[in-house]
Amino acid sequence: MSIVVVGLSHKTASVEVREKLSFPEAKLPDALSCMGRCSMVNENVILSTCNRVETYALVKDVEKGSEILKDFYLEYHGLKDDVYRNSLYAYTGREAVRHIFRVAASLDSMVVGEPQILGQLKDAFDHALANKTTGVVMNRLMKKTISVAKRIRTETKIAESAVSISFAAVELARKIFGDLEGKSVMLAGAGEMAELAARHLVNNGVKTVLVANRTFERAETLADEFGGRAVKYEDLAEEMVHADILIASTGAQHYILTQKDMAKVIKERKNRPVFLIDIAVPRNLDPDINKIDNVYLYDIDDLQSVVASNIKERQKEAELAEEIVEEEINTFMSWLRSIDVVPTIVAIRDKAESIRQAELERSLSKMGELSEKQKKQVESLTQAIVNKILHTPLVALKQSAGDPEGSSHVEAARVLFDLDRQESDEGAVEPAGHGSGAETR
């Protein structure tokens, strides 16, 4: 029994390959049950997003298991080319668990710390639950994965700093103004990025939106969209007195605000700070404006360098997250070991044997003088009783090894024989999963 991950991601395959091997949501039930019918596969989950396609499975044989899953990818999509096969990676056992944890915690994402992947993983798990393709192991693994991802989100700052231009603008505005509640933004020129940045600012508390555009009608339309006010393009410098933030993105070939203009504005504003964002190329705002006190001018390159430094910061936090992942792998693997058949059988045998030895010793000391032969006879009697009693349950356990219900048998055996007394292993007693068909407890 082993956990196996087979899949491909933006790191190993181009979008052309990924789209060929993906499982659209509508096809998921079919794909899940198809894979479930493979002789090797006991439990499985399929995660299919635009950046990665992965299957998480519990297989009987590690070596064959990953090959069979790779075959499944190709056969299901009717592909034969080795290109597709070679773009698939496979992880098994501990590595597989690490991979799943890292994916969910967004450590393997294109943008480290992005939040969507966890939701996508939850959906994938829900699909598998609905199609009854998971059992004790997968249910527990998926729940653990979700809790690990949440733990990393709260204990590290992996998702904290802005990693897109428009969010970086919001982050900077907060560092200058603190609360954005009641602040106002001026849009000079319109463009997708300018509108997006304005939208983020509004979502973060900015109240007033002013729009200046060369064509006044365009300004009015945009102002209406934001519930703001259109101002005359020629009045930009005067109107800046009312704006705390300016997003400039006009196609002007010269500076629309000079240092002199801004010096006047800041004087009239009684030094209340201004944040100027120049995302136009060629630039709209005189770079010397930044020399004025209480004025902060960022052009597109400046914003990009903020984003770059934030990404670096996230990577630093990711190191901390990796430590959490390792710690959590250990807990999960020790649970997994505890439900493994062979060690359980050994543990039951050991326990019975130690009871037999102890009882035998006690009785022999009370029986007085016995001949060697008699002693041997008593010894084999006790052995026979122990073996006969244990025979049926141990055979049943052995047979259950390859069976989806096997792990619940093992769990039951561990509880009945009280094998986990010293270890604080909550796994042996806590029923896992909600409504999974493979569960018997």
Next chain:
Amino acid sequence: MNRVLFGITLFFYFLATFHYLLFLINQRESIGKVCQITTIVGFGFHTVSIINQMVSLGRIPLTSIRESLGFFAWAIVLIYLILEYKVKIRVMGAFIIPLAFIAVAVSLTFPIITTPLPAYFSSAWLGIHTTLAFMADASFAIAFGVGIMYLIQERQLKHKKPGAFYRRLPNLDVLDELDYKAIALGFPLLTLAIVTGSIWANSAWGYYWGWEPKEIWSLITWLIYAAYLHARLVGGWRGRKAAYLAVIGFVLVIFTFLGVNLLLPGQHAFK
């Protein structure tokens, strides 16, 4: 007994300083808690030390450099703790608590004065005058720490190289506002200290103002902060220059306090 109490106080302020600096680096909430607890425990011992000193001397312990530096540190921690409770910006401690630690450490290098004090030291005005003066100085110390934070954050934002401090320090607006409030608290205290000082001078020596070095330097300090408040209230003066002024003002405060005492003669030049 008092030496032991001050020693324990110093030890806790050291621990607090260490943890605040650590908190500044790693930002872990668990370290933040240690900062708060060590500061509060240190402050508790400090309070007991001062009360104990007061009881054994039978007067307010503010007549030697050793005593007044200790009280100055106590006032800094008091104001800081209120501030942390109110605005919940713990990282500020990394810029303020070290000042208190240094003040206590330096105070312990000065001798304990046991020679009897002149008769005019027993006036009730002494207690009021000195308490007000050091509370004012402590407010300016807070303004200094906050001003330094402002200047660092402002620099990060102007130079567009968001480094470690950009992430760790609070926004400019809150720093600017706190700087203003600290000075707005310290200024009236300083004004009252100067007024009560003149009243005391008049009752002790028969004149209100003697143009001695401490008085002159206090007046300069007072004028600097008066100019700051005037410019701020009338002209909306704020930002980098205001923060520089808060820093310079505190340097003047320290000079008026220690420099004048140690270097220049006068009635205030107690040791």
